Amino acid sequence: MTEHVTADAAARRRYDIVIVGAGWAGSALAQRLGDKGWQVLVLEAGNGDTDTWPGFLDTLSTFRSAVAKVPNSAYRPNAAAPSPNVLDLAPVRNPRPGEPEFTAGGYFVQNGPLPYGTDYLRALGGTAMHWLGAVPRMRDEDFETRTRYGYGRDWPIGAAELQPWYAEAERLLGAAGHGQEQYDLGVVHDSRYEYPMQEIPRSYIDRYCKEAVEGEVITDPVAERDYTLTLYGLPQARNSTPNPRYRTDPPFRVRGAVGLPNFGERCVGNASCVPICPVQAKSLPLRIQAAFPRSVTVANRCVVTRVRRSGERSVSGVEYRTYTDPASPVSRSYVVEADVVVLAAHAIENARLLLFSELANGSGQVGRNLMDHPTVLSWALGAESKGPVGPFRGPGHTSGWEVFRFGEGRRRRAPFRIEIGNWGWGWATGAPMSNVATALGIGGDEHGEVRPDGVFGPELRRLLGSSVGRQLQLQLAVEQPADPGNRVTLDGRHRDAMGNPRPVITYDLSEHVRDGALAARAVAGEIFRRMGADDFTNHAPRDGVPPLGHFVHKGTDLAYSGAGHGAGTHIMGSDPATSVVDADQKTHEFDNLYAVGCGSMASVGTSNPTLTMMALALRSAERIHDSLATARRPVVIRTPDTTEATA
Amino acid sequence: MADPAATADVQDFVKFCVPLTGFTAFDLYATDMAGAYLDTARRQVGPERFDTFWTAWKQAVTGGGGPQDLAPTHREVARALVYLWYTGAWPRLAPAAHADLRREQANTEFVVAPEAYVEGLVWRTFHGHPSGAKPPGFGTWGVRPPAPPEVEELRAGLGVRDVAYRTGLDAEVSPEDIPAHLLPGFRSGRHVPPSEVPVATVPGTIEEGRV
Known part of the structure; x- marks a missing residue:
């Protein structure tokens, strides 16, 4: 268990580094810098709760009792540090043409034409508490889409520069994957690369799909190109079997559950990675926190409200408020000073802090370029003659078709990654619960009368065996490039219960992205057809109610869901006039203020962004160490051992 | 079979839930949720109205009938009971049935208890396990699942009559x-x-x- 201090205790000292946010990026930075002997304070806005085993089990119960098992459903609402929730959005019945088809309640204020359907979690461990654990790398071309394909923004650094940091992040996260296959895919540069753990076994659904369509040539009607389907496994930060071929110096040790020894050392197939892995075989920041050196101090329930400026190019620390009761926050205010301030609070929270502090925004880009992976769902029933596919088993997805992610097709439409879902129609339709309801005929017809049709008893049981047992779902994650119009702003009229400004989100999908979504949907439909599966996908409004994320593109009804991949709000670049942070994630305008996380990413490709974020964070940790060491020379750096001896 | 430790009410409840759910009494007792579900149903429907429904259902079963012999509101209650057993949640009822029952509860879905979700029977219809519970072990998701049992086989195993377990549908x-x-x-x-x-x-x- 991690040692935590109170807000009072945290403010009594001066630190070398204060880090805002105890998610993946903040935890990795704290560990690396603490290991170098720097005195680090981590301020987490949310509650702890989950870092003890009883607390974690309580979270599991919360998930099991939830009707809507959405990503945040396992985690208690917190009025003092509110989180956005996918349940905050609702469609508008019979929307007027040209008007938004949704309303947004909750933490975000949304004023754009389309909904930003992505959540995050403000709690110890951050959004990583409910991440899936997918850790695909980005490929070289993903870092320079402007140069190569004429859209989006280029990074100031490339894939080559990040290779060692990717490897380091895969070690820290504990990644399981197939090195050779990822090399063949072109995302790993070293042909002999090995992941720390052997690949997570692929699902029967993967095998089913591979046997049905491997090698098939599919025409993308938007890109007007042919693509050959090849199935690739997904690298995942999930415990499998240690890889004997992984480097031995130093050896990799599998780490399991925090707070319960010898648990979670291998995935047992709970099939609930999002929102919670009951055994913690899925990698969590809690693991890093449990091993923090003594030089790292963590304080929960400390909501940072502002970064304090001290000079032309320097900041002095942060202001934060603490609370006792998350339901009705009555807060007290504190100031803490540090030589370096690192914002690691999520893309949108980092932007909110910079905007409210009125810092580092000479480019006008803070809060702009908000990104996600708009995800188009497609679902079908496999043929009865081919038998059940075994849905709702294993990790959320274990394989995908990657060929639509790369190449010249990107000029014509946004690229997309096809995830083969292992969890049936759960995301699209609420299966298998909704299968029970519709097979029984419960809930009434359109007039509210009791429905005549329905099945019971042995006939129901048999029907569900097929209607659930043959469910296939493809999740098509479309790249969204940096677009300055997609942005986070603040408006003093909209505040949370503690008085902090809520993010105001303006969001839309560009023509390029819409073309990508259209191509993705068409490709998925063709794949189902080749598999002999019945495609039940339908994104059209029903009884006047459009689904969330609905839009009509070139005559076709489409809908997207948020992927939980918020990025781009303090975009990285080499020119201070057009970007917020440099390649080290240091703000251009301040020598000791860093904004780290997915917010720095100039593009997200079609890769789940956590791994790239972690590679950047580890790289920045080294740069921060170097800058502090240079500034402090010739002072002898304190090591954890000497700190302990003098304490 | 009947669990001797269960009350007479619960024994009766389980016995007549067998043809409704398609699962054996052994399966239903094994969830350890029978008492909680009976309580939930009585609270949601109202004790007297639930008794009326229950009597009608027992008469249908003992008279060689099935769900098609129930009046529309009773049919909806029967569906809610099955939904409860299959998912651990009480569903939203057809508004007409909700009004006819003069319910005082909000007509909205809720999960009875964390344990109820875990004991949902739906997962067993396709050889699955509840998401987030009863994990089958490392790598099991790579194994081809068996085909679901056929209706005749299920009927035989349950010892239920050869009647239609459907409403508003001509054939199986x-x-x-x-x-x-x-x-x-x-x-x-x-x-x-x-x-x-x-x-x-x-x-x-x-x-x-x-x-």
Whole structure:
């Protein structure tokens, strides 16, 4: 268990580094810098709760009792540090043409034409508490889409520069994957690369799909190109079997559950990675926190409200408020000073802090370029003659078709990654619960009368065996490039219960992205057809109610869901006039203020962004160490051992 | 079979839930939720109205009938009971049934208890396990699942009569050709509870995604 201090205790000292946010990026930075002997304070806005085993089990119960098992459903609402929730959005019945088809309640204020359907979690461990654990790398071309394909923004650094940091992040996260296959895919540069753990076994659904369509040539009607389907496994930060071929110096040790020894050392197939892995075989920041050196101090329930400026190019620390009761926050205010301030609070929270502090925004880009992976769902029933596919088993997805992610097709439409879902129609339709309801005929017809049709008893049981047992779902994650119009702003009229400004989100999908979504949907439909599966996908409004994320593109009804991949709000670049942070994630305008996380990413490709974020964070940790060491020379750096001896 | 440790009410409840759910008394007792479900149903429907429904259902079963012998409101209550056993949640009822029962509770879905979700029977219909519980072990997701048992086999195992366990449908549903109105459709959002999800549309009837 991690040692935590109170807000009072945290403010009594001066630190070398204060880090805002105890998610993946903040935890990795704290560990690396603490290991170098720097005195680090981590301020987490949310509650702890989950870092003890009883607390974690309580979270599991919360998930099991939830009707809507959405990503945040396992985690208690917190009025003092509110989180956005996918349940905050609702469609508008019979929307007027040209008007938004949704309303947004909750933490975000949304004023754009389309909904930003992505959540995050403000709690110890951050959004990583409910991440899936997918850790695909980005490929070289993903870092320079402007140069190569004429859209989006280029990074100031490339894939080559990040290779060692990717490897380091895969070690820290504990990644399981197939090195050779990822090399063949072109995302790993070293042909002999090995992941720390052997690949997570692929699902029967993967095998089913591979046997049905491997090698098939599919025409993308938007890109007007042919693509050959090849199935690739997904690298995942999930415990499998240690890889004997992984480097031995130093050896990799599998780490399991925090707070319960010898648990979670291998995935047992709970099939609930999002929102919670009951055994913690899925990698969590809690693991890093449990091993923090003594030089790292963590304080929960400390909501940072502002970064304090001290000079032309320097900041002095942060202001934060603490609370006792998350339901009705009555807060007290504190100031803490540090030589370096690192914002690691999520893309949108980092932007909110910079905007409210009125810092580092000479480019006008803070809060702009908000990104996600708009995800188009497609679902079908496999043929009865081919038998059940075994849905709702294993990790959320274990394989995908990657060929639509790369190449010249990107000029014509946004690229997309096809995830083969292992969890049936759960995301699209609420299966298998909704299968029970519709097979029984419960809930009434359109007039509210009791429905005549329905099945019971042995006939129901048999029907569900097929209607659930043959469910296939493809999740098509479309790249969204940096677009300055997609942005986070603040408006003093909209505040949370503690008085902090809520993010105001303006969001839309560009023509390029819409073309990508259209191509993705068409490709998925063709794949189902080749598999002999019945495609039940339908994104059209029903009884006047459009689904969330609905839009009509070139005559076709489409809908997207948020992927939980918020990025781009303090975009990285080499020119201070057009970007917020440099390649080290240091703000251009301040020598000791860093904004780290997915917010720095100039593009997200079609890769789940956590791994790239972690590679950047580890790289920045080294740069921060170097800058502090240079500034402090010739002072002898304190090591954890000497700190302990003098304490 | 009957669990001797259970009250007479619960024994009676389980006995007549067998033909409703398609699971044996052994399976139903093994969930350890029978008492909680009986309580939930009585509270949700109202004790007297639940008794009336229960008497009607028992008469139908003992008289060699099935769900088609129930009046519409009773049919909806029977569906809610099955939904409870299959998912651990009480569903939203058809508004007409809700009004007819003069219920005082909000007509909205809720999960009875964390344990109830874990004991849902739906997962067993396709050789699965509840998401987030009863994990089958490392790598099991790579194994081909067995085919579901056929209806005759289920009837024999349950010892239930050879009557139609369906309403408003002429014949047993063929797994080869499952009608869309017995399948769930797209949710307009994640806020829609499973029991309020609209039924699916027939594949290919809407020109969508086919460019």
